[in-house]
Amino acid sequence: MGLGAQSITSGGRLILNQAFPRALLPLSSTLSAMLMFLPSIPVYIVFYLLGSSLDHSKTHLPGPSWALLWYPLLLVILAIQCFGLSMIFATMSVYFRDTNKFLTYLLRLDNISPLNVERKCEIGKCYVRKKEPENAKEFFDKAILCAHEEAKRYLCSIISDMANAILETSPELSEQYFSQYFAVKGDDLSKDDIVVFNSRGMAMRRQGKWREALQNYETALKIDPEDQRLLYNYALAHADGEQHKKAVDLYEQVLAQQPEFHLQAAVVSYNIANSYYHIKNLKAAKKYVEAALEIDPDHASSKKLRARLA
Numbered sequence: 001m002g003l004g005a006q007s008i009t010s011g012g013r014l015i016l017n018q019a020f021p022r023a024l025l026p027l028s029s030t031l032s033a034m035l036m037f038l039p040s041i042p043v044y045i046v047f048y049l050l051g052s053s054l055d056h057s058k059t060h061l062p063g064p065s066w067a068l069l070w071y072p073l074l075l076v077i078l079a080i081q082c083f084g085l086s087m088i089f090a091t092m093s094v095y096f097r098d099t100n101k102f103l104t105y106l107l108r109l110d111n112i113s114p115l116n117v118e119r120k121c122e123i124g125k126c127y128v129r130k131k132e133p134e135n136a137k138e139f140f141d142k143a144i145l146c147a148h149e150e151a152k153r154y155l156c157s158i159i160s161d162m163a164n165a166i167l168e169t170s171p172e173l174s175e176q177y178f179s180q181y182f183a184v185k186g187d188d189l190s191k192d193d194i195v196v197f198n199s200r201g202m203a204m205r206r207q208g209k210w211r212e213a214l215q216n217y218e219t220a221l222k223i224d225p226e227d228q229r230l231l232y233n234y235a236l237a238h239a240d241g242e243q244h245k246k247a248v249d250l251y252e253q254v255l256a257q258q259p260e261f262h263l264q265a266a267v268v269s270y271n272i273a274n275s276y277y278h279i280k281n282l283k284a285a286k287k288y289v290e291a292a293l294e295i296d297p298d299h300a301s302s303k304k305l306r307a308r309l310a
Contacts, residue, residue, distance in 0.1 A: 106119060114146075117147045120142050124136040160181055163175075163203075171207050174200075178199060191227075201237060217233060232250070232261070235275070239274070248272075248281070263291065265296075269295065270305065273302070285309060
């Protein structure tokens with residue numbers, strides 16, 4: 001019971017960083033105590049056997065009897081009783097523990113990882129026990145803000161998954177979901193959102209909405225102007241609008257950063273070759289169409305372009 005009473009407070013770090021039933025801590029303490037008790041059972045058995053060989057009129061050692069069959073049941077009842085008392089004492093220990101020391105520990109953890117909602121709530125409760133309502137309110141309000149952010153991240157993840165799932169079959173509906181994603185995000189945009197900008201641009205381009213796609217990519221480029229995949233997709237949107245000179249400028253910007261970018265797939269080399277073809281740079285067009293056919297000799301669009309170049 002002593003171990004069980006201290007199980008919650010001594011397991012504070014584990015409780016704050018993992019989600020699991022708190023009753024497992026006093027239960028594990030009870031089971032540990034039982035395991036510590038088990039080695040003493042053979043000693044009792046030896047004494048019982050020894051008692052059976054002695055004259056019971058001259059010794060107080062008991063001998064074997066049918067009453068011993070109740071021993072396992074009594075052990076189970078004892079374990080259940082100890083577990084129940086450990087739960088009670090562990091709860092009391094949490095309530096009456098040293099709040100100041102515990103608060104110091106929580107505040108230190110909060111500085112290390114400030115996004116833990118449950119921890120901020122616990123800090124607020126500590127301040128409540130210390131009768132400092134203003135400090136309690138500060139951390140309760142922070143907990144609410146963190147919970148909102150956590151919920152927003154979860155919602156964005158769900159919306160993004162739905163939008164990507166339907167991108168191939170219904171670009172229009174996919175675009176609507178991606179727009180909902182950005183409505184939830186608001187102004188809280190980062191480089192982590194670039195992949196979503198790229199996907200929304202693809203949904204727009206598949207509907208022939210290349211101007212809207214350009215605006216989408218321009219917004220994303222304000223966040224990360226050097227992202228190669230973003231620049232490539234931006235170039236594709238210009239090519240969709242027959243703005244091949246601008247597309248070539250963007251392709252060359254990507255290739256300057258990563259000279260082997262076009263070797264990712266035949267379609268990438270083909271798209272670059274196609275824009276060079278439209279601005280009459282036939283030498284560059286041949287270079288990239290040959291690269292496309294080296295990657296995939298059966299790439300139909302590249303075969304047609306090479307025939308036109310010939």
